[in-house]
Amino acid sequence: MAKINFGGVWEEVVTREEFPMEKALDVLKNDTIAIIGYGVQGPAQALNLRDNGFKVIVGQRKGSKTWDKAVEHGWVPGETLFEIEEAAKRGTVIEFLLSDAGQIALWPTLKPFLTKGKTLYFSHGFGITFKEQTGIVPPADIDVVLAAPKGSGTSVRRLFLQGKGINSSYAVFQDATGNAKQKQLP
Numbered sequence: 001m002a003k004i005n006f007g008g009v010w011e012e013v014v015t016r017e018e019f020p021m022e023k024a025l026d027v028l029k030n031d032t033i034a035i036i037g038y039g040v041q042g043p044a045q046a047l048n049l050r051d052n053g054f055k056v057i058v059g060q061r062k063g064s065k066t067w068d069k070a071v072e073h074g075w076v077p078g079e080t081l082f083e084i085e086e087a088a089k090r091g092t093v094i095e096f097l098l099s100d101a102g103q104i105a106l107w108p109t110l111k112p113f114l115t116k117g118k119t120l121y122f123s124h125g126f127g128i129t130f131k132e133q134t135g136i137v138p139p140a141d142i143d144v145v146l147a148a149p150k151g152s153g154t155s156v157r158r159l160f161l162q163g164k165g166i167n168s169s170y171a172v173f174q175d176a177t178g179n180a181k182q183k184q185l186p
C-alpha cells in the first residue's frame with residue numbers, strides 16, 4: 001500500500017487491485033446498503049453498487065420529482081425504494097447523501113434508526129466535522145465513515161459505465177465494531 005505525504009499528513013492509497021471487488025462483496029455480503037437521498041451522488045453510488053452486485057435500497061421522500069427519478073432508474077416502491085425512515089430502518093450501511101443542509105434538517109429523523117453495529121457513511125465531511133454546529137452527533141455504538149468521490153455524481157456514474165472508475169478520499173471517524181475501515185473501502 002502506497003503512502004503519500006499531503007502537506008505533512010501521511011495518507012494511505014488503496015488501489016482496486018489491493019481491495020478487489022470480490023473482497024468488497026464478501027465484506028458487505030450480510031449488509032443492506034441504504035442510499036438516503038437521490039440527488040446527484042445518490043443515483044451514482046446506488047446504481048454503481050447495484051450493478052456491482054451489492055444489496056442496495058433507496059430512501060427518498062415521496063411527492064417529489066426525485067422519487068419519480070428513482071422509479072425511472074428501476075428502483076421499485078416497496079421493494080427497493082422506500083420513504084427515508086423505512087429505508088433507514090432496513091439498512092445496515094446508511095449512506096447519508098442528502099445535500100449538506102438537508103442532512104442537518106433530517107438528522108433528528110434519521111438518528112433513531114442508527115442502532116448498534118450499523119455504519120453511517122458520508123460523502124462529505126462537513127456535517128460530521130462541524131458536529132457541534134450541525135447537531136450531527138452519532139451514537140457511540142455505530143461506525144462512522146467517509147468515502148468522498150473526487151468528482152461529481154455524474155462523473156462517478158459515467159466513468160463506471162465506461163468501465164473505469166474515480167478516486168475517492170476515505171476516512172474513519174468512529175470505529176465501534178472494529179470493522180469500519182473494511183466496510184467503507186468497497
Ligand SMILES: NC(=O)c1ccc[n+]([C@@H]2O[C@H](COP(=O)([O-])OP(=O)(O)OC[C@H]3O[C@@H](n4cnc5c(N)ncnc54)[C@H](OP(=O)(O)O)[C@@H]3O)[C@@H](O)[C@H]2O)c1
Nearest residue numbers: 037038039040041064066097098099102105123124152153
Ligand atoms: N454533487 C456531487 O457530485 C458531490 C460530489 C462529492 C460529494 N458530494 C457530497 O455528497 C452528498 C450529497 O450531495 P448531492 O450533491 O448528491 O446532494 P443533492 O443532490 O443536493 O441532494 C438532494 C437530495 O437531498 C434530498 N433532500 C434535501 N433536503 C431534504 C430534506 N430536508 N429532507 C429530506 N430530503 C432532503 C433531496 O430530496 P428532494 O428532491 O425531495 O428535495 C434529494 O434526494 C453531500 O454530502 C455532498 O457534499 C456531492
